[in-house]
Amino acid sequence: MENFEKRLEDYAKLIVEVGVNVQKGQPVEIRIAADQYVFAEKLTKAAYEAGASSVRVDFNHQPLSLLHNQYKTVEKLAEVSAEDKARLEYSVENLPAMIAITSADPDGLKGMDMAKQQKASAIRYPIIKPYIDKMESKYQWVIAGAASPAWAQKVFPDLPAEEALAALWDAIFKTSRMEAGTDPVKNWDKHNASFKAHMDWLNEQHFDYLHYKSPKGTDFKAWLHPKVKWLGGGEKLHGGPERLGHEVFYNPNMPTEEIFTTPMKGKAEGTVYSTKPLSYMGQLIENFSITFKDGKAVEWQAESGSEVLDKMITMDENAAYIGELALVPDSSPISQSGILFYNTLYDENASCHIALGAGFPDLYEDYDKYSREELEKLGINDSMIHVDFMIGSNELDIDGYTKDGKCVPIFRKGEWAFEV
């Protein structure tokens, strides 16, 4: 137990120092579930020790969200009160570092009226959008996980409650590169250096398209966008040197394993086979394949969960188009764990993947000069959904083709095929 306490403290420190990289005198906000009060205390202590001027903890609790959804009218759910506005203004002015901890029961919002919730968000969003825009990329944020009993039981249904909880914490520590006997801060420095080297290499190649092949049946080509870059790992705070006199490097996702891009809308051909189950809208879709023509999913089948797959791909008119291509080596800790976490933060980093639905506008060169509609026309897909599904394995090969027909190996048997 003493050992666990120490690991929890190390993890809190990692999130505060390497995740959001709290600056001296900066306020910090923590969003965390009410049953994680022990971890909230560790994070708060780590934040003060890193120099935070104040730490505010916002506790949430799934059963309360359910009650609000049940009893509030849409108007009340959507309401942005004077108090909310004052807080948003404070955030715009003081740019607190934001720490969000995900630990929820994957089935904990069953029975929520999602249509009501979506209606409320549609009213609320335009009211808070101006505040969000003013803060955009000016503050550090991080999402990281914490084990809860209900989540642990979902991930390890065959283990007794206590063992399941311990196993999930262990998986969270390991996938966050906190292997026992190593220095997690150094691990993350190395991890980010590797990200940068691979990302720079990919951006320098200016590939026209990628060709994916695996013995399982994947034979798929996706064309890249000449004005869209590859991105992965930590980020530099926008305007850090101007405002603070130095760069601030932070890691918005812990863990993170992917280098990703948004491909050209309308240009993908062939078939991909899933290599891990996909949990979508509370149901599992297993052993499925999707065939693309002119960038659009035209045929698909699944061994189980095919009705959910139908629903997902036909959600709106652009849900059948691709929003993301991501590269993740098979040797990465999440992939090696073989665990289905039922949580996007972990599962989206499990392996090489494709996302159906919306692309990432901010990967486009000079993206802030265009509206979302213009970017859509320029080839960045937009949709209500963005769903990652895994196609990577230790058998996946990927080649990059340049405009003049040169073929360069990118992945061989699920690992990077080039030296950086």
Ligand code: ZN
């Ligand atoms: Zn991704």
